[in-house]
Amino acid sequence: MDSDPVNTSRDAVIKAFKTFAFRIFEVSRDEKITNVWAGSTEDEERGRALYLGLYASDINNDTIIRECVTSIRTVFRQGKAQFFEYNITLDGKATRFPIKILPASYSSDFILVIVERSEVKEVTEDRWRLALDAVGDGIWDVNLQTRRIFSLPSGKRYSDIRKTKL
Secondary structure (H helix, E strand, O other): OOOOOOHHHHHHHHHHOOOOOOEEEEOOOOOOEEEEEEOOOOOOOOHHHHOOOEHHOOOOHHHHHHHHHHHHHHHHHHHEEEEEEEEEEEEEEEEEEEEEEOOOOOOOOOOEEOOOEOOOHHHHHHHHOOOOHOOOOOOEEEEEEOOOEEEEEHHOOOOOOOOOOO
């Protein structure tokens, strides 16, 4: 018995996206969520329990899905991928959700909403050094808790501050 080429193709596509996606939604032309996948089994089960069988335009408790509805309609109408990013604070951490809405390569009756998730990292001292050295500007800062002065060599030329004890 031959395997269904559409499902084989879909499985290969989803397997590839699952390597980096937080969650993947398959949405039909009538905007119904027909499948949900995720990187972990637990999250996949949770996503299916929350979204499977619902219409994207009817989901009011999930801002990301609600924001996707216009792009879902655009992808079906134009056949071109849409990209945007949603940024929120979760558990006190800045979190970004890059979202890709793509025509499904295995069927013109579906689109895929690929949601990635990453925490926004704080800018480190090394990154500051690289950025400021690149533009030739300087910076200095005082941490009153540790009583340390952070200064780049180029920042010293902009101030008259001498090294003193705090």
